[in-house]
Amino acid sequence: MSSVKEQNSHDGMFAHSAVTLVSGVLFGLGLIISGMVNPGKVIGFLDLAGVWDPSLIFVMGGCDCHHVDFWLVLRRERLLFERKFFLPQGRT
Amino acid sequence: MENFTPVSALIGGAFIGLSAAIMLAGNGRIAGISGILGGAISSRGDERRWRILFLAGLLIATLLYQFASSSPITIETQASPELLVIAGLLVGFGTRLGSGCTSGHGICGIARFSKRSFAATVTFMLFGFITVYVTRHLLELGV
Numbered sequence: 001m002s003s004v005k006e007q008n009s010h011d012g013m014f015a016h017s018a019v020t021l022v023s024g025v026l027f028g029l030g031l032i033i034s035g036m037v038n039p040g041k042v043i044g045f046l047d048l049a050g051v052w053d054p055s056l057i058f059v060m061g062g063c064d065c066h067h068v069d070f071w072l073v074l075r076r077e078r079l080l081f082e083r084k085f086f087l088p089q090g091r092t
Numbered sequence: 093m094e095n096f097t098p099v100s101a102l103i104g105g106a107f108i109g110l111s112a113a114i115m116l117a118g119n120g121r122i123a124g125i126s127g128i129l130g131g132a133i134s135s136r137g138d139e140r141r142w143r144i145l146f147l148a149g150l151l152i153a154t155l156l157y158q159f160a161s162s163s164p165i166t167i168e169t170q171a172s173p174e175l176l177v178i179a180g181l182l183v184g185f186g187t188r189l190g191s192g193c194t195s196g197h198g199i200c201g202i203a204r205f206s207k208r209s210f211a212a213t214v215t216f217m218l219f220g221f222i223t224v225y226v227t228r229h230l231l232e233l234g235v
Contacts, residue, residue: 019118020142024149025156026111027123027195032157032165034104035097040168044095046224051094055101062105063199069113070203085120087204088191 016082034059112200115146124196125150126187170235190216 035041036059044053079085112123119142132143157165171179187193190212192201197216201209227233 016119016142017145019114020145021149021152023111023115023118023123024146025153026107026114026149027125027146028150028153029157030104030107030109030111031150032104032153033107034101035166036104038166038168039171040166041095043224046220047228048221049225049229053095055095055097058098058101059105059108060198062102062107063109063112063203065106066109066113067203069109070116070200073113073117074204079120080118082118082120085116087120087122088201088206088208 015080019080030062034062108195108199109203112195112203116200122196122200124192124200126184126193127191127196130184130188175235186216 031037035055041053041055044051045056047053073079074085115121115123121142123146128143128146132140132147135143154165169176183193187196190197192209192212194213194216197206197209197212202213227235
């Protein structure tokens with residue numbers, strides 16, 4: 001039994017697109033809520049000699065909560081709507 | 093630590109992390125904005141289509157947020173338009189040379205324990221710190 005459901009390309013495309021769109025919206029909301037769309041906030045983190053704003057560390061921390069998701073997905077090596085991963089093959 | 097907003101930073105970060113996890117679980121893709129934007133321009137067909145869809149999602153998020161929230165989206169910068177263009181060119185060039193940005197390397201790459209991403213993240217953070225120090229405190233450019 002295939003671990004990827006055999007769907008006609010139309011269904012697959014819809015699901016693929018839905019995931020992409022939802023992901024984009026979530027990402028955008030995350031950027032706005034965290035304040036990362038504000039250059040002033042990013043520079044506040046990079047400005048060690050000024051009034052330092054460590055918020056960016058906490059943004060990374062929020063992302064870190066999902067590292068376990070990454071690990072689980074990569075371990076399973078199974079995807080929902082694609083047949084393979086499109087991961088960068090770096091030189092290191 | 094005047095503008096420190098730990099709670100919204102954590103929540104926002106969780107949204108971003110979730111987005112990246114969904115992208116990986118659903119489509120097997122890395123949610124790296126520089127790669128998505130670059131690919132949206134240079135690729136064709138399906139490869140281009142999903143990238144444009146993702147970028148559209150980013151913009152839709154802005155509308156959603158403004159609809160749902162009473163607080164405005166704050167954008168603070170003292171940079172002139174010319175400086176922004178130069179900065180944008182540098183970021184664009186650098187992220188393509190480095191094959192990624194804060195989301196691609198800093199979030200997704202590190203989540204995958206990629207040595208390359210770890211090196212990239214450390215490097216751009218370091219240069220970010222140095223650049224801000226030089227422009228703000230040594231040269232006092234006021235940006």
